Amino acid sequence: MKINISNLSEGVHEYQFEENPSTIELDERFSKPVLVQVELEKRRRQLFLTGHIKTSGRFACDRCCDDFGKDIGIDYRMTYVYDMNDAGDTDKDELTVIQTSTNEIDIDEDVREYTLLAVPLKLLCRENCAGLCSTCGANLNKETCSCLKEDIDPDLVGKKLKKIVNNN
Ligand SMILES: [Zn+2]
Ligand SMILES: [Zn+2]
Numbered sequence: 001m002k003i004n005i006s007n008l009s010e011g012v013h014e015y016q017f018e019e020n021p022s023t024i025e026l027d028e029r030f031s032k033p034v035l036v037q038v039e040l041e042k043r044r045r046q047l048f049l050t051g052h053i054k055t056s057g058r059f060a061c062d063r064c065c066d067d068f069g070k071d072i073g074i075d076y077r078m079t080y081v082y083d084m085n086d087a088g089d090t091d092k093d094e095l096t097v098i099q100t101s102t103n104e105i106d107i108d109e110d111v112r113e114y115t116l117l118a119v120p121l122k123l124l125c126r127e128n129c130a131g132l133c134s135t136c137g138a139n140l141n142k143e144t145c146s147c148l149k150e151d152i153d154p155d156l157v158g159k160k161l162k163k164i165v166n167n168n
Contacts (some may be wrong), residue, residue, distance in 0.1 A: 001111065003040060005047065006103040012041045017107075021055065024108045026115060030057040030072075036111055047080040051107065053115055059123045063131035064139050074118035078110055 001017040001024075015038040021030035034055040041048040056071045079090045080098050087095055098105070130140035135147040 001036060001107045003038065003105045003107065004103060005040075005042070005105055008040075008042045008047075010042050010044065012039055014039055019108075019111070024112045026112055029059055030055055030115070032056045034111060034115060036107070038107070040105075045082065045086040047105070049078045049080065049105070049107070051076050051078070051111065051114070053111055053118070055115060057119070059119070061125035061129055062123050063129045064125060064141055065132065066125055066139065066141070068125035070123075072115060072118045074114050076110065076114040078107075080105060 001019055003015055017034075017036040017038070019034045019036070021032070021034055022028075024034065026034070032055050034053065036054075037052040039050045052073075052075050054071070054073045056069060058067050058069050060066070061068055077094050078096055079087070079094055080096050081087050081090075082098060082100050084097060087097075125141075132138065133140055133145050133147055136145050138145040
């Protein structure tokens with residue numbers, strides 16, 4: 001995904017991209033095309049880019065290990081300057097220094113990084129996912145198992161422990 005900036009007039013320009021996830025080295029969890037809508041404001045000494053990324057992927061639930069689909073969306077900003085003196089107080093993470101001879105801005109790397117950033121740290125198929133039984137491994141979203149009661153009843157576990165301690 002490249003934007004030609006040579007002879008770009010001052011003002012706001014809009015671009016739309018659709019890219020294969022593997023082309024920008026996103027892993028196989030991302031199965032749908034990555035859509036990127038870009039607004040690029042060209043000023044004399046800076047270029048201000050806002051990117052809106054949308055895609056979706058299939059992820060394994062942290063609790064029950066089942067696959068589930070999830071839409072991923074994130075916006076990001078990037079400021080391009082030819083000279084650090086024109087950076088102002090722009091956050092380093094949102095700043096790229098380019099050469100005056102640069103003809104093209106390549107946004108692949110930024111889109112890849114921000115897409116990965118948009119994946120939640122905790123991946124749950126649903127908020128109240130019941131997970132797997134720690135004893136028999138049954139997926140408790142789909143079935144119940146006979147060990148269920150002991151697992152989730154802390155009082156019962158406590159009583160059992162007491163009994164063991166008393167017996168000693
Ligand atoms: Zn789950
Ligand atoms: Zn079980």
